[in-house]
Amino acid sequence: MKNVDDLIASAAELAERGLSKGEIADELNVSRETASWLVERGGSGEATVAPTPAEPTGAESGPHDIHVDWSAVGRDSRRLTQVGRAMADLLSKQGEAVDLTIGIEKAGAPLATVVSQELDTDLGSYAPAKHQWDDGDIDDLGGSFSRNFAGIRGRECYVVDDIVTSGTTMRETIDAIRDEGGHPVACVVVVDKQGIEAIEDVPVYSLIDVVRVGDK
Secondary structure, three states, X not given: OOOHHHHHHHHHHHHHOOOOHHHHHHHHOOOHHHHHHHHHHHHHOOOOOOOOOOOOOOOOOOXXXXXXXXXXXXXXXXXXXXXXXXXXXXXXXXOOOOOEEEEEOOOHHHHHHHHHHHHOOEEEEEEOHHHHXXXXXXXXXXXXXXXXXXXXXXXXXXXXXXXXXXXXXXXXHHHHHHHOOOXXXXXXXXXXXXXXXXXXXXXXXXXXXXXXXXXX
């Protein structure tokens, strides 16, 4: 996808397939606000999300976000493995007692599989609340750990995802791990859009940081 029109078309296609706005945000690697804007733009031709002060006003304005397309990595298992190994290397000195790697679904799961293999840990999987979200308060929804993977209680964990946009999903996952009796030691992502160093006192490492020139 090379421009906003492509994103709008992709959002409309995903909405027609029945994906929630939260799932669309996950698929397109954008925030939930941006996903709503894209879906509504594709359906009605008008955006309902107000532009930020840094953006121009008018029909073409939209939410302040950055789209990241890493499908060239995701569609090739060899490239994905190499990226996962680099992520594992970032975590390799973060805790000798860590024996569990948790991937945030969907895109974090295959990356976590590689990280888990490289660091010789068990593997867990977490489905965040945003996958159920369409409108309203996301706090009314809840995520879940898959019972088909390793349990959490009493274990030190790494958390793996593809992209940090606002940090909401990572924070939710950290809180969910603690609620289950686990101890999150460190997080790792491919791309960090916000330059987040830590969430809930858990360090966040990234292969790529995005810096908006001119941001305060």
